[in-house]
Amino acid sequence: MKIIPFHRLVALLLTVPALAALGGCANPSLVRVHPWERATLTDYTMRPERDPLATAMGEHIYFSRESASGGRGVGGNGCGCN
Amino acid sequence: MSYPKKIWAGLLSFGTMLSCLRAEMKAGEVFPALSEVGPASPATAGKITLVDFWASWCAPCKESFPAYAQLQTDYAARGLIIVAVSVDENPDAFARFVKKMHPAFTVWRDEDHRLVQRVNVPAMPTCYLLGRDGRVRFVHQGFHGAQTDRQIRQEIDLLLAEKLSAAP
Numbered sequence: 001m002k003i004i005p006f007h008r009l010v011a012l013l014l015t016v017p018a019l020a021a022l023g024g025c026a027n028p029s030l031v032r033v034h035p036w037e038r039a040t041l042t043d044y045t046m047r048p049e050r051d052p053l054a055t056a057m058g059e060h061i062y063f064s065r066e067s068a069s070g071g072r073g074v075g076g077n078g079c080g081c082n
Numbered sequence: 083m084s085y086p087k088k089i090w091a092g093l094l095s096f097g098t099m100l101s102c103l104r105a106e107m108k109a110g111e112v113f114p115a116l117s118e119v120g121p122a123s124p125a126t127a128g129k130i131t132l133v134d135f136w137a138s139w140c141a142p143c144k145e146s147f148p149a150y151a152q153l154q155t156d157y158a159a160r161g162l163i164i165v166a167v168s169v170d171e172n173p174d175a176f177a178r179f180v181k182k183m184h185p186a187f188t189v190w191r192d193e194d195h196r197l198v199q200r201v202n203v204p205a206m207p208t209c210y211l212l213g214r215d216g217r218v219r220f221v222h223q224g225f226h227g228a229q230t231d232r233q234i235r236q237e238i239d240l241l242l243a244e245k246l247s248a249a250p
Contacts, residue, residue: 035206036169036198042139 107201113212114200130241134166134209138179143207146225147183154187169198
């Protein structure tokens, strides 16, 4: 059996955790919020338009500044089904 | 093959295995035995089973329950079993939903998310139609009202028409 030189062994020991870490970041199944974990995200308090007055005021400021309105709506309700 | 090459080959295999981990369940695969997770599993052997994953916070799930209740009424006598698996973390929310909807079919709560993780459900709700052999035959992501209902009914009719021996 061929003995691995010390510097290669060190490189290997550093590379393996680095690859494992990068692999974890690259794998969507490890980093995304799963569909069954979205209870908190669908809560009423997570809605950006939960306060109609604040929404209207924000929209007025946006219109006054940008001379444009709307176009900020998105489909879906957090269920992952739309 | 030299020793370092063997190590790299092993690492590559491990990486490939990790990337394949938790693949979504597709048609043709064997669905996990419901008896492993359910407190009182209905006898599904030789029957068509519809397994629905739902949650009380999911609006389309609420819409799907009356449709499944009607499916239960129409097809239960012909051999359809409906099992609705809740992924609710909050047991009170689950209980309130069940009390409000009064489902006529089996309802469970997958409290430790064991089944939903094994199946790797891609969206809420998702329903799996299993053939008589326990294999997944059709998968429906989301519930789109009459369209989904019509599709499920066509698929149930197809599965009911198959004999046990003819099932793939």
